[in-house]
Amino acid sequence: MTDETGDAALRSEERLEKARRTAEDKAEAMAEYHAETKALLDKTAKLRALRLEKERLQAERDILSPPPPSTKGRGKAAIAARAALAAEKVKPVAAKKVIEKVLKAKLAKDKATTAKPAKTTRKAKTPK
Template sequence: MSDETDARTRSEERAERAERMAKEGAQAMAEHLQSVKAIDERTVKLRALRLAKEAAEAEAKAAAPAPAPKRKRSAS
């Protein structure tokens, strides 16, 4: 009878461990997905900032007068 009780106890322990592992796995996956989402949001924000900066630089460059061409020195 003790063998049967031991087997049942081991079986229950395995079931509890499997359930705990499943919960921990689900929690870890949720944390991972949340982290990935945060990274994606930061990437979008930084890309928008970079594009705005590049557009402002291009606009400033277009508005600035072209530099005067350099004269060549004549050999004397």
């Protein structure tokens, strides 16, 4: 009977040791999980604060500076205005003047071409 009692005590100790190791592993895993979660929340809060600050500064800039003039046309004048802006690297404030200049030049050119009288075509000669 002593063998059976000794075996039972040994198995009991092994189960107790296994339960202790499992509890330690669980506690370690939970501590690691909580540390990772806290780090993630801290990082998220920091990034959110940076994003909100950036948005606030952008809103202030938008209020203080007027929007740049639009060069989003499909016509030749808008294309020429964009090309002039790119070539001269004009600041957005001066872009409006460049666009107006290009549009005035195009308008003057259109008026000049429409003001010319139409050419008369020669009639075909009739054979004698």
